[in-house]
Amino acid sequence: MTRDAWIGVVFLAFAIVYWIAADGIRISPLDGPVTAAGLPKSLAYVLGTLAVLLILRSLALKRTKGGEPVRAADAAPPDDAERPALYRHLRALGMLAFGIGYLLVVPYVGYPLAIVCLMLGVAVYIGARFGAKTAAIAGLGGLFFYLLFVQILDIPLPEGIWPTLFGTLQG
């Protein structure tokens, strides 16, 4: 099966699950002729139909050996012998992991430290050499964002455990 056919299968499955979830939406006495579940169910039907069309289209294209018509520049980047697709996806996953890591630690270590670590980690990950220079740039960047958001814009970014910790120590 072609890639698009698999995409169609996944979306068809999603449409079915979505319809089931929509069917569970409560009916309200305030509903009119179309309930709150009306549009979601309709969307599930439309998505399912489009998914089937995608599957049929990709199978038809494969059968006629016409290949995928391209109406504009390819949306997906071509595989590169030097940078295979798996490499690209793993790199992207790594970038995402930095974001997830930031979300996990910021409630504990606070915004200033977390943002410095994020900038340092991402810079090294993208290609900067890990060392004093990169650490200094990350530190300055973190300081800049702290001053901009916390001091100037007065946004109450997470402080972490430090106020509680220092309060306990002082107490």
Added chain:
Amino acid sequence: MTDGFGYAWQALTTTPAVFAAMGGVVWGILGGALPGISPSITMALLLPFTYSMEPITAIVLLASTYVGAEYGGSIPAILIRTPGTNSAAATAIDGYEMHKRGRGGEALGISLTSGVMGGLIGLVFLAGLTEPLAKVALVFTPPAYFALGILGISVIASLSEGSLIKGLMAGVFGLMVATVGTDPLSGVSRFTYGSPELLGGIPFILVMVGVFAVSELLVQASEPEWAKTGSVQTRMKLPSFKMHKKLLKPNLIGSGIGIFEGCMPGAGGTIASFMSYNEARRWSKHPEEFGKGSPEAIAAPEAANNAVASTALVPTLSFGIPGSNSTAVLLGGLLIHGLQPGPLLFEKHPDVIYGLFGGLFVANASMFIIGMLVLTPTIWLVNRPKPYLMAAIYALIFSGVYTIDHSLFDLTLVLIAGAAGYLMRQLGFPFLPLVLGLVLGYLIEANYRRSLLLTGGDHIVFLRDPVSLGLLLTALVFVIGSAWRDIRSARRKGAADKADGSAPA
């Protein structure tokens, strides 16, 4: 019109709109100059900050960013043959050739002056066309508004990159995301699964930032470092009067094409810039110079893409149907401040509309000076190592998104949207239909259900209303036309493969 000037003057003199215009241009130039950071990403990065601003200031800031970014993209296009924005790709062809011959400063000057001219001409059309077109929408009933939303998604899906089916799927998916939260008509919660954060729905601003900005960062994580300008010092050289005369025709060609393409949903600056490049060559006295460093080959596309930046607002402000990613972000900015595009926007908030026109005038006019002043810092920025820039943008996204609701849950949604955007890129799904579905979701559902309330559930209302019928038929024509194009293209390719015996197994 006199009232319009009055509103514009008041907006410029009593609000920070002037500073927002200039600030937006600076930010846009800097963002547009960075390869991979499109105008829509540059604007999306600002969205969280516009929450606390006055509506006029916020909208002028976003629109000016678009203006600045369209020029900013030409700087790396000329200096390192790497367009900062897609619409600067045509400029890179002759701009880099001029730079190789030591005329880089002249190329930058032509790009700047042509961009200003195209932007100002486009602005005249924007101011002249928007209100009359918006008045057309006065005859719109709920069925017509529903049909308009369907038309918007259908047109964008049929004109977007990738296949029509994928475009429509992206639009439907956007509508699905828009249904998450509390049903506005009955108060029932949908797809929240007990999460209080989802009761208010998924803010489209988070999806926009994730899909545009975060997904780009994920892609850039594996892209090689872009070329640098090195230590070459480039001073901008403005065109002489003689050169201005020579460039008048390509400037007008570019502006005209940009105005037309800007008004068409889905067309955008890239198509306009290449079309104007071709037309300028066709009408040039020296077409043989194109591709070898012709000033006309820079003037036409730059005038075009800056004219687009103004006229792309016509369908956005008149009907609330954004024609490009950038205007989708601008629409998001309007909706954040409770401003629904359409004729009522002119009636209820003329100060915002004419303030926007005034702000755009300031943005285009001031770009002339700002473009010269920020050239050196822009080149410095483009020369910064990519790791530090990417780290700074990631930090800016996380910090900026938190300012909206002070919620880490929002950051989670942004990351999810970013991952989804990355997957969409890899699988060939266009972004714009998804964003449109999300932004227009409420309009479509509310008017769909309102229409059926009026008729007791009879769907024939959508066919009885002449405007609704016309719009739905137009949507059908676009979809069928696009499908037919795809089928013909596939058949042609299949025939070509069979002819040369290179068909895949």
